[in-house]
Amino acid sequence: MSTKDQGNNSPSPKHIAIVGATGAVGIEMMRVLERRNYPVASLRLLASPRSAGKILEFRDQKIVVEPLTEKSFEEIDIALFSAGGGISKEFAPHAVKAGAIIIDNSSAFRMDSEVPLVVPEINAADAASHSGILANPNCTTAITLMAVYPLHQAFGLKRIIASSYQAVSGTGARAIEELRDQVEAIAAGKTIPKEVYPHQIAFNVLPHVDSFLEDGYTREEMKMQNEGRRIMHLPDFTASVTCVRVPVYRAHSVAVTAEFEKAVSLEKAREVLMAAPGLILHDDPSKAIYPMPIECSGEDDCRVGRLRLDCALPNALTFWVSGDQLLKGAALNAVQIAELL
């Protein structure tokens, strides 16, 4: 059947590779491809030699994980990378050379002006201008902008001040184990194991996500401003963020105060948030209805609630966003980008 015969405009099936297939995000990438019926002609699962040989299931088919090498990308159309910035920098050039399009979940190329940084609900058109590599944004940034961008369209965004409540799965599978092991050790009165985080995360909060910069912010904190400028096409946007790791397994939350150019109204704000794609206005405090990580875990849509006129800043709104950082913050957004291609 030729492409022309398909009539329904569905894209031709693609040969897909996932780099970092056994990681927390890699696994979700497979699940999202299945769930969204992405047309997969073949799926190659790539990981470190340590994880190679594992068998994973995709659409009832068993696939053996292969070790990632320079030759891994032959006949691949789209390679989804989620194995850290070092792996992306080393192997993306090989994938490009082999003719694959790379959708990279690491921070390696996000600030490269040649590489579109895309949240499909916000700047889908940017994807068209790629030269072989597209970047998936930082998880906290993507989730926050899902609510901030519709408000920007209504009122003209000036800046945000935000604090995050980030789940341990954002660090990876080992951090999930570390939280579980620490909780067990505390219950049993045993020594608390600490490997992934510099301090105990169970029953504690750490104002420390990613590494520190000279100015006192962390790299993670500055992603909101740096990536937000590119995604929203707002070169003067500023964002002051405090990123905090909390003892939650999955889904990030963010308390946001956003200041706008124009006068804001709650009615209009609710209207644009209700109409925004990929976002649910979940906001009825009188019934204890507001976004929470346990309800957003495993959900594609982000949620926004606790919406109120800011009482300290003029033309500002304060609200609370939660979203699954493995989905909208990573795997879902990557597959959505693949769907644009």
Add this chain to the structure above:
Amino acid sequence: MSTKDQGNNSPSPKHIAIVGATGAVGIEMMRVLERRNYPVASLRLLASPRSAGKILEFRDQKIVVEPLTEKSFEEIDIALFSAGGGISKEFAPHAVKAGAIIIDNSSAFRMDSEVPLVVPEINAADAASHSGILANPNCTTAITLMAVYPLHQAFGLKRIIASSYQAVSGTGARAIEELRDQVEAIAAGKTIPKEVYPHQIAFNVLPHVDSFLEDGYTREEMKMQNEGRRIMHLPDFTASVTCVRVPVYRAHSVAVTAEFEKAVSLEKAREVLMAAPGLILHDDPSKAIYPMPIECSGEDDCRVGRLRLDCALPNALTFWVSGDQLLKGAALNAVQIAELL
């Protein structure tokens, strides 16, 4: 020995009552009186009929908890109340009539212009003008102002935007049990018990502390502005706060962005924070040194760290404060007020 003979100016021993003696804060009040060698002539422990008859130890002396009645305050010099606003409103008048001075930890009298609202490190002088009742501020407010006030003295405070990370012990002893029970139930795969909070708190965060107001803020959130104005004598101070309950047993944390009238400098800010009483500048991110609830639990001093020039607001500083809300946020501050009398 007459007062005059004492020479060393130590105050004459006082007859003390604690209302709500078996609660999380009541227990801490006893411990703080002991630890600070407060001159106690006698200690009367008062609680609900349900808790009456319990035996608590104070300075190696066993004291039977008595049921709170209108007659409980005879011969009492100072009554420390921490049994909720309803009890304070009902019984404080009886205590005043009996000649006692009340230091009230509830929100019942905090906004009463006749009642001094005191953080001794900030507005000790206000305590002198009491008419029988003094109020202890909200826990999150007291902890935050410990860092905000010294900066105000240096730069002139305009407003703050803050997000809290509040421990379950702020809700009381039953909430501590609820978190523990939920963690156990999850580990055992059992039904998760829920009584104190409207949603699961284990491995979750709730943007919901205290009840909601018409404008979408909670009562807890507005205490920062309302109480902050009285404590700092700043009638135009504004504060936009998002209060969030996190699965931490003890000690609250707050991410604060504070905007000032004058230009700020990090050097001066560090200087005033280092000199501030009751506060420790705990700030060396390169060594993963920043305030954390597990380190502040059981500590009198609050800690401030993650200090940086705000990258989004001019003349602003962003920082992170942690403090034991049962101590500086409640029992310690109450006993410090008693020491002023």
